Amino acid sequence: MRPKMLALSMLLFIAAFAALFFGEKRETSAYKDEIPERYMRKGFQPYVSAVDKNSPQLRRLASELTAGCDDTECRAARVYAFVQQKVxxxxxxxGFELIQKPEETLALxxxxxxxxxxxxSSLLWNIGVETQLVATDTHMYSRVCGIDRIRFENVVTQEYAGSLTVSDTRTFLPADTAWAATFEGGSGRGEYTVEFSAGEPLxxxxxxxxxxxxxxxxxMDYKYYEACSAEASTGETLKCHIEKGNVIGVRTAKASVFTFKAVKSASLSADLRFEEDEGVLCIPLDAAIRGSQxxxxxGMNEDNITEKYVIDIR
Incomplete structure (x- = not known):
């Protein structure tokens, strides 16, 4: 009896081990070669399931955010702006991979x-805009497809006109004054429209x-960018290439009120990154990007991305 019991015990152990091993493998095999390893630990379904497509709370918020919008491009831009700027x-x-419901993210x-x-994605689904999730080997973002490029660029220009103004100054300059302001807007080099005016030549x-x-x-001898400078002038509109850390400087012999504004040029083709999927234009909505403007x-720099997966959450 003892050999039989031992054999039976071994069979039960092998069966239990096989059920555990192969059961887990079957649970995740549907996602193999479709999503990154970091999501395969649980399978991707928890992330898809967390997208709440029918929530009165989310629908109410999304409706408020997109009031006055007539198209998908406007709705996508408004919802993105809220999450990127406010959350x-x-x-x-x-060591943990927590998955928050959208209501939990809003509460926090x-x-x-x-x-x-x-x-x-949840906010947009609740107002009739379908989205996808895009996963890379280190990151995730939402995107909307079926976008019209020109209409989207126009929407962004209108919606973000205020945030593109990186400096807006009005000040009184006494006689024989030198005034300066360090340019802190954005990062890297960009093209800006610079406008200034003064009551007296400066x-x-x-x-x-x-x-x-x-x-x-x-x-003393000094260096300056001639293309973005003017002498003995009461006002100019200049097209300037400006980097963070550059300095706007003014020198006046007579007392004057001085106004100055630098607005990032609305040529968005260099800033916006569209994605194309089977001839359909998509716009990434990467709300995890931080920073001004x-x-x-x-989108993030894709040079170091080795894997990228589009997840249909319909």
Whole structure:
């Protein structure tokens, strides 16, 4: 009897092990070669299931955000702006992959890239805009397809006109004054429309940095960008290439009210990143991107991405 019992025990152990091993494999095999390994630990279904397509709370909020919108492009831009600007990025605890429901993300007003993507998608689904989730080996974002490029660029220009104004100044300059402001808008180099006006003629310069401005105040030789400067002028509109850290400097001999504005040029083709899927144009809505002057359609640098998967959540 003992050998038979031992054999039976071994068979039961093998059966239990096989059920555990192959059962787990069957649960995740549907997602093999379709999603990154980090999602295969649970399968992708929890992320898809977290997208709430029919919620009175989300529908009410999305309706308020998109009031006055007549098309998908406007609705996508408005919802993206809310999540990207108002909901903070918050990483999961170390070693854990938490999946928040959109209502939980709103209650916390924070979440990681998956949570923000789920929230964007949920808000848009609740007002009739279908979305997809896009997963890379390190990231996730939402996207909307069937976008008209020209209409979307026009919507972004209208919706983000205020955020594209990176400097707007009005000040009184006493006689024999040198005034300066360091350009802090955005990052990297960009093209800006610079407008200034003054009651009395003055010299307006764009300097590489504050050191060059200080050289001017001490009557030393100094460097400035001639294309974005004007001397003995009461006002100009200039097209300028400006980098963060550049300095706008003014020198006036007579007292005057001085106004100055720098607006990022609305040529969005270099900023917006569209994706094409079987001839259909899609716009990424990566709400996890932080920083100033972030527009819908801006995306992460894809140079280091080795895997990318589009998840249909219909």
């Amino acid at each position: 903070s990025y918050l990483s999961d605890p170390a 007003m924070a979440g990681d890239c998956e949570d923000l993507s789920i929230l964007v 010299n307006f310069y764009l300097f590489p940095d504050r050191k060059e401005f200080e050289k001017m105040t001490r009557n 972030v527009l819908p359609g801006m």
